[in-house]
Amino acid sequence: xxxxxxxxxxxxxxxxxxxxxxxxxxxxxxxxxxxxxxxxxxxxxxxxxxxxxxxxxxxxxxxxxxxxxxxxxxxxxxxxxxxxxxxxxxxxxxxxxxxxxxxxxxxxxxxxxxxxxxxxxxxxxxxxxxxxxxxxxxxxxxxxxxxxxxxxxxxxxxxxxxxxxxxxxxxxxxxxxxxxxxxxxxxxxxxxxxxxxxxxxxxxxxxxxxxxxxxxxxxxxxxxxxxxxxxxxxxxxxxxxxxxxxxxxxxxxxxxxxxxxxxxxxxxxxxxxxxxxxxxxxxxxxxxxxxxxxxxxxxxxxxxxxxxxxxxxxxxxxxxxxxxxxxxxxxxx
Amino acid sequence: xxxxxxxxxxxxxxxxxxxxxxxxxxxxxxxxxxxxxxxxxxxxxxxxxxxxxxxxxxxxxxxxxxxxxxxxxxxxxxxxxxxxxxxxxxxxxxxxxxxxxxxxxxxxxxxxxxxxxxxxxxxxxxxxxxxxxxxxxxxxxxxxxxxxxxxxxxxxxxxxxxxxxxxxxxxxxxxxxxxxxxxxxxxxxxxxxxxxxxxxxxxxxxxxxxxxxxxxxxxxxxxxxxxxxxxxxxxxxxxxxxxxxxxxxxxxxxxxxxxxxxxxxxxxxxxxxxxxxxxxxxxxxxxxxxxxxxxxxxxxxxxxxxxxxxxxxxxxxxxxxxxxxxxxxxxxx
Numbered sequence: 001x002x003x004x005x006x007x008x009x010x011x012x013x014x015x016x017x018x019x020x021x022x023x024x025x026x027x028x029x030x031x032x033x034x035x036x037x038x039x040x041x042x043x044x045x046x047x048x049x050x051x052x053x054x055x056x057x058x059x060x061x062x063x064x065x066x067x068x069x070x071x072x073x074x075x076x077x078x079x080x081x082x083x084x085x086x087x088x089x090x091x092x093x094x095x096x097x098x099x100x101x102x103x104x105x106x107x108x109x110x111x112x113x114x115x116x117x118x119x120x121x122x123x124x125x126x127x128x129x130x131x132x133x134x135x136x137x138x139x140x141x142x143x144x145x146x147x148x149x150x151x152x153x154x155x156x157x158x159x160x161x162x163x164x165x166x167x168x169x170x171x172x173x174x175x176x177x178x179x180x181x182x183x184x185x186x187x188x189x190x191x192x193x194x195x196x197x198x199x200x201x202x203x204x205x206x207x208x209x210x211x212x213x214x215x216x217x218x219x220x221x222x223x224x225x226x227x228x229x230x231x232x233x234x235x236x237x238x239x240x241x242x243x244x245x246x247x248x249x250x251x252x253x254x255x256x257x258x259x260x261x262x263x264x265x266x267x268x269x270x271x272x273x274x275x276x277x278x279x280x281x282x283x284x285x286x287x288x289x290x291x292x293x294x295x296x297x298x299x300x301x302x303x304x305x306x307x308x309x310x311x312x313x314x315x316x317x318x319x320x321x322x323x324x325x326x327x328x329x330x331x332x333x
Numbered sequence: 334x335x336x337x338x339x340x341x342x343x344x345x346x347x348x349x350x351x352x353x354x355x356x357x358x359x360x361x362x363x364x365x366x367x368x369x370x371x372x373x374x375x376x377x378x379x380x381x382x383x384x385x386x387x388x389x390x391x392x393x394x395x396x397x398x399x400x401x402x403x404x405x406x407x408x409x410x411x412x413x414x415x416x417x418x419x420x421x422x423x424x425x426x427x428x429x430x431x432x433x434x435x436x437x438x439x440x441x442x443x444x445x446x447x448x449x450x451x452x453x454x455x456x457x458x459x460x461x462x463x464x465x466x467x468x469x470x471x472x473x474x475x476x477x478x479x480x481x482x483x484x485x486x487x488x489x490x491x492x493x494x495x496x497x498x499x500x501x502x503x504x505x506x507x508x509x510x511x512x513x514x515x516x517x518x519x520x521x522x523x524x525x526x527x528x529x530x531x532x533x534x535x536x537x538x539x540x541x542x543x544x545x546x547x548x549x550x551x552x553x554x555x556x557x558x559x560x561x562x563x564x565x566x567x568x569x570x571x572x573x574x575x576x577x578x579x580x581x582x583x584x585x586x587x588x589x590x591x592x593x594x595x596x597x598x599x600x601x602x603x604x605x606x607x608x609x610x611x612x613x614x615x616x617x618x619x620x621x622x623x624x625x626x627x628x629x630x631x632x633x634x635x636x637x638x639x640x641x642x643x644x645x646x647x648x649x650x651x652x653x654x655x656x657x658x659x660x661x662x663x664x665x666x
Contacts (some may be wrong), residue, residue, distance in 0.1 A: 028428055043651070044650045044651060044652055044653070046646075047647060047650035047651070048647055048650070051646075051647040053472040069489050136651075193467055224438070263458065272645065275645035275646075276641055276645045279641045279642075279644035279645040279651065279654070280641055280646065282644065282651035283640075283641065283644060283651050283654050283655050283658065285649055286384065286625055286652060286654055286655040286658070287658065288621065290655065290659065291620060291624065307616075308609055308612045308613055308616065309609070309612075310618060311612035311615065312605065312609045312611065312612040313384075313608075314380060314381055314382075314383055314609035315380070315381075317376060317377045318376070318380070318469075318612065318615035318619055319373055319377055319382035319618050319619060320377070321612070322616050322619040322620055322623065323617065325620065326623065327619070
């Protein structure tokens with residue numbers, strides 16, 4: 001934690017956010033994104049209350065209609081009086097302000113509804129790593145009583161796949177496009193899916209796309225449990241569902257399928273693995289943060305920059321620089 | 334460095350790779366990907382000889398024809414007897430072996446040509462971070478005398494953009510598609526571009542796509558230098574070029590434009606910033622590696638895992654776990 005805050009301001013934020021203040025929750029998430037001392041204090045206070053929300057990752061290539069699907073799922077869950085949090089990892093540049101604009105548009109529908117909290121997080125510039133920051137934001141929503149937290153990411157880069165790996169259940173969303181595009185989807189994404197949704201099911205080709213996806217899935221293993229590439233045992237092959245977020249088709253069934261996953265897997269190693277992955281991402285983010293703070297503190301920044309200059313000029317090799325930096329960090333911390 | 338190797342094996346690899354052994358170079362890159370002790374030894378030996386190659390990032394959305402364009406540029410550079418290295422960051426799953434298969438197909442054309450070295454690197458599973466590993470691989474090729482090193486990535490995720498940031502010059506490749514898709518490209522990618530290539534220029538709409546891209550670029554600043562979002566001053570707006578990798582159209586012009594960038598910018602802060610970014614990525618990778626080695630060593634793994642379990646069960650908050658882990662690392666290292 002490199003920034004300072006008045007002692008107690010994090011504890012107050014935590015208390016107000018838990019008490020239902022949306023403003024406090026919003027400030028807390030901003031603090032988490034900037035990794036301030038207040039965020040650390042708030043999370044230390046909130047963390048014991050977290051652990052009961054269902055964290056659902058929603059990912060897939062651009063244009064699949066993920067946001068519309070999450071909006072439809074949110075409306076469905078609200079109809080059952082369940083509190084819903086949405087963390088949308090927005091690939092827009094922080095420069096263009098895309099994330100903030102997106103928030104405003106999404107928020108309008110739920111203005112005045114305390115049971116919905118939607119937050120866009122820019123996908124760049126997270127000091128402690130996007131997965132760690134997202135896990136902390138999810139823990140904050142969890143502790144504030146949100147029953148289901150959707151973590152929406154564009155599933156194309158490594159960091160987005162890492163974000164998906166911290167969710168209890170992962171939904172991969174695909175528009176009913178050509179075989180080519182499904183091939184592109186296949187690389188990496190199907191491996192993390194618990195449920196695959198062919199969205200925009202009202203479009204021609206949706207049934208065929210669903211059949212193509214089914215054909216791509218690995219055969220069902222004899223014992224009903226197989227190892228996934230991320231090392232998490234899967235209870236079964238991902239389920240393929242047809243839906244339309246826009247036309248509100250298949251949404252009841254999708255939310256029910258999520259609830260089945262939640263119950264089915266509460267005792268499975270899979271969920272425990274996701275919870276361990278979350279813990280690891282959070283702790284790794286904090287450790288990276290502290291190393292960075294030790295090396296790039298105002299007091300030591302000049303020495304660190306001089307070493308990097310020497311590496312850039314090929315006067316010093318990066319291993320020698322790392323040795324010297326670790327010496328610096330040890331002497332001064 | 335967590336793995337051990339016979340002392341001197343890294344130095345021998347480095348010597349043989351510099352002497353022209355493709356097998357040694359290939360083994361060295363494998364060692365760099367796995368972050369072995371031999372890789373550290375080899376890089377320490379090679380690093381002082383690196384620093385003269387032009388590192389060219391080639392990125393853009395899937396389907397833009399990046400690989401074909403890089404192949405055409407490679408052929409053009411070979412015609413001038415220049416040695417070319419290609420590092421292709423392959424988004425394929427390491428499970429499916431996509432990266433290795435891709436290598437074999439690409440290699441066939443240059444079998445027996447010592448002036449070309451092509452290597453695919455899986456985009457997942459890099460312990461020290463993809464940018465750090467790629468910077469080290471580029472330094473190895475650089476030290477082995479490759480004059481130009483193409484770093485090809487699918488420009489969709491944060492890690493791929495980070496990889497582009499370690500290149501001296503970045504080319505963003507776009508197929509002549511619809512305005513919508515250019516909008517998607519705009520988010521983040523145009524900001525890192527030094528040259529934008531509208532590839533597949535033989536297709537209808539290429540001129541229109543180029544005009545649309547030109548219209549999207551920020552106005553030329555009065556002094557000809559503007560700050561880019563990554564903090565690197567740009568000498569000018571990105572250049573937009575039409576080309577076709579498949580039909581070998583515009584390739585001579587593109588390679589010439591790259592050489593102009595190389596000369597033009599040798600003294601500009603931009604190149605120095607990229608070299609600093611490379612140094613930082615490499616050193617950060619090494620530091621992350623050492624922290625990980627200290628915490629997940631066989632001797633300490635049980636303690637670390639127990640702490641993460643406690644975080645996953647919400648018995649301990651992640652900050653308290655980080656405090657305890659740093660204590661462990663300090664006591665034992």
